[in-house]
Amino acid sequence: xNGPHPLAGYVHMMYALHALSGLMGVTSGATVIGxxxxxxxxxxxxxxxxxxxxxxxxxWLASHFEWQARTFWxxxxxGVVIFGSAALLSVxxxxxxxxxxxxxxxxxxxxxxxxxx
Numbered sequence: 159x160n161g162p163h164p165l166a167g168y169v170h171m172m173y174a175l176h177a178l179s180g181l182m183g184v185t186s187g188a189t190v191i192g193x194x195x196x197x198x199x200x201x202x203x204x205x206x207x208x209x210x211x212x213x214x215x216x217x218w219l220a221s222h223f224e225w226q227a228r229t230f231w232x233x234x235x236x237g238v239v240i241f242g243s244a245a246l247l248s249v250x251x252x253x254x255x256x257x258x259x260x261x262x263x264x265x266x267x268x269x270x271x272x273x274x275x
Contacts, residue, residue, distance in 0.1 A: 165214050168206070169222045175203035176226065191237045195230065204230050 179200040183193030194200050207227050214220045 163217060163219055165210060165217070165219050168210060169214075169219055169226075172203040172206050172226055175199040175206075176229075179203075191233055191240070195234045195237050200230065 176194065176199070179194045179197035180190055182188065182197050182199070183190035186193065188197075204227065207223055207230075211220075211223050211227075214223050
């Protein structure tokens with residue numbers, strides 16, 4: 159071997175930036191996924207990834223560049239799905255709560271009574 163690849167340190171820096179974002183999510187009020195996707199260190203890391211991706215093509219580091227980008231975009235999609243699901247459930251809960259004066263106890267208690275509760 160001729161020594162480490164010139165981009166190896168660059169990849170380590172990107173991993174460190176992603177780890178810093180994850181740590182920020184664990185140690186702050188933010189969610190881990192939110193800090194990982196929207197944290198400044200991760201945004202810098204993904205920009206670094208796309209800036210040097212072509213230089214790593216056809217090397218053993220190419221898989222690291224691909225994995226980091228894929229992890230970032232997967233976390234973004236999962237975050238959007240989770241947030242959307244939570245928003246939908248919140249709206250449904252508010253609609254149910256708002257309809258209670260109209261339906262009386264039939265909304266919440268009525269469902270329990272139907273199942274023997």
